[in-house]
Amino acid sequence: MQSGATPGMSRRSLLTSAAVIAAVPLLDACGSPKEKASGTTGEGDLAKALPAHAASDLVKPDIPVVAGANGASTDPAFLAYPANPPKTVTGQVGKGGTYVTMTPLWGAIPPSSGNAYYDAVNKELGATVKLQPADGNTYADLLPPLFAADKLPDWINIPTWTMTKLNFGEAVRTKLADLTPYLAGDKIKQYPNLAALSTNAWVAGVWNGKLYGLPIYSSNAVIAGMYYYRKDLFDKAGVSADVKSIADLEAVGKALTNASAGQWAFDDLFGNDAAYICQLFGFPATGYPWAADSAGKLQHRYETEGIVEALNWHAKMVKAGYLHPDAVANNSQNGKQRFWSGKVAVCADGTGAWNGDDAKSGAAATPGYNRQAFKLFSANGGKPTVDLGNGAGMYSFLNKKLNDGQIKELLAVANYLAAPYGSAEWLTVNFGTAGTHYTMTDGNPLLTEKGSKEIATTYQFLAGPASASTVQSGAVQVTKDAAAWQADMVKYVVKPLFYGMNVSEPAQFSSLNLPMIDTITDVKLGRKPISAWTDAVASWRKQGGDDLRKFYDGIREKYGTGK
Template structure:
């Protein structure tokens, strides 16, 4: 079985497509503030819902006891499964089909080539879950455009997948206007009709409250860092390289490892990892925090923000970054597997994905996850991610039968590891989509094409990692998460599902491109400093006051 949301195949490029993410409605697991919102009316949607007001909206939590992990969750990590799965003895988490077979339209992002309508995978899953789904799969890289257009129209599919990074501008307000309150179906003990949904952690449900109502069905995620500084462990071992433990060591090693003549460069663009090295709040976070001095500041106001960009700029200036990365073209992961770069950042899924991809053609290939180091060689401060960032939602006005069929699909998709349903969602039908080799399922060509789907976005179980064909990778992933998790700190805004005033929706949107240009030497430090000054005068200081009022009422998340 494959990992769930914490290690899915979604592109991190999409996750961080814009620093507008930093001003989006980002969510988490701590008590939330009720501010200027109502459940179904047409009032302002700014703020969030918290405390007792949120508690009464939440489903009752009933933990799954299907399979005990080999590596229990620690420091916020996912749970790890490294043993062989007895495919003949898989448990059943959906003993009775909850769907009635009524038609259901679902729109979801998909990265890659969509399966054909009516394919064997979709047909078999519909039969197992009791559903009859028409999938409207959309290109994940441009999903926000499609989502915005659909929510602005009068014709909305029965169920829509809404990622947190698309909750910008009018989309965040449209969520409360266009999607229904699921409380009558899921709040309290009502969720027990759907046991797999009941086993989703409460933190993830709490962040699914929008506009005073439970509107989202969440995909839980581990709060530990999702971006890994990967390195070619096989090359490091062969060359006798020592994994760097400071910013200076990294630059020194990078100069040694780079040989343009041999077409080998040390790394790609290291901005994402550099944020961790320099203890900077990442671009995908809410970005606000109260420091030790008691002041509430945004990520771009910290001295470390400029320092981490200046360090990455040094890498480019030293010529240790691959020319295509400097040109911002092509796929860094392909350069990594080809040995043209030895270090790059990507999401957690690449650890397994790249290893499996290279297993036949390059059996010596070995990928390692570099631990985050402090820029000065000490321990960095990393920041907790949100325990969910994708929701499926049901349109307002949907019939009771439509709602129950949508919840049946989500309950099936949220099946825990060690169940027939999880196996079905992740691998399809044995003989059609996969075969079993040495006790582990292996997708064939049809499985690779068809089981590349949006079913996994409807809901997910508590974070776990499992690769029956490559159990050592699962172990390394979880152990890496546990080590980094020991360095994780919650910010003042941790756990807050916040909808900012729409007038601030694009306030920070220019910074990603500015960062890209600056580290490549195409912009000056003064350009960054001027942008920060403009950000403050154009609304940043007023947004600070807005957040301060919110935190004064709600208390700090840390």
């Protein structure tokens, strides 16, 4: 499965980085955030700033969207590109304006001069969008000087994970265009493709009660990841994959570990900072780490009984010998290869790991390779839950210096770029000109040699549609299987506290988590006893954790919790 299929960009590389980002606010003499720079938005103001959602039915997916809990839903799934792609935009788009943009790019930067792909898309847009892709690996370092010197381009992509360097709660107010007057509520309906994006996609683009960001690579079913298993290995060993509790998972560990034969049941099932195992043991995920205890008091994920149980259980699996030695050594470099080759039968990974290229690589390593995912389950066998993450990990922003006419023109351009998968516009934005940049092969677009040289992920980082599950490398069954899994998963989605509020933590808390992550690694791998964790939590509280709780108590008192 490839979600939001775009040349040169994997959705997983975005989503694994996406989380609630605590931007660093200005501090007054007492060390508390100035209100104007906080970035925080309460539930009432958030509702006023968010665009209305108006689904589009112009493109019919092969596997329809399934609604889930708390506003979550599955991504639409396509088994082939529609034979007669409909147009979703009619009439003139742009008005001939010229605009400079800046976006990240992980990969080779295509030529800007004489690029027939750029010319073809700009012709359709009716405007000259000058693309300036920059190295994605150093992109975060390029942004602060631009903001400081007030030399921002007209349109810029800002990944959420870079905002900590930008004092973003203040930056949006002083440098970037307020889009609330153009897009809030029903106003967005003049831009139907933007209106078709889910509400969850917009929430992290709201700062200080106003809408600034256009969501990139959005989805309405964003979770950190899942537990995968090798169905072919389970079937060969006669082991059931109907796992409903950690007791069942332990039985899998015993049945599928044979160290003398070079096979272990598990890779690391914890994830960095407990990114995955929180689902099983019911404590908050990394992006939104606070929950209310039985008395209503705010409790950080580090303080929960769930994480203690998870650490003890994982260390128990290590001691039993069920984890691959490289996982025990905290070596994640060859994790995919271990799974492909059958050295491990169960692993934890992001949602984007389940795709056609994976199926192709796995089959090359092991004939009969079949990646599947366990349905969501909880440690004790009860009803599972999974935290809803932000509906987008990137946003683009318009420069505040643009006038009203220019903002409207760029929003019309954004509406074109946000045309859904399956549309005529999506083909143009992502694959250029038929015959020149791509050909249709087995029902899906395939880049030509010229297309591979001229096309990269560029316009897509300015605006784009919601993700779609699509066939990659001919793996039709993978798309079907992943869509079915997603349909089951969305039933259990819950919204965490402070969801979508863009809470900006004071700078003194920015390094508070680092020692905790190291301790998690030591305890989960059995290097240190659980007492090392309880000691670390006590230290965390003294060194700022309790003060951070007071900060969030203040947010809760003033703005609510957003749940």
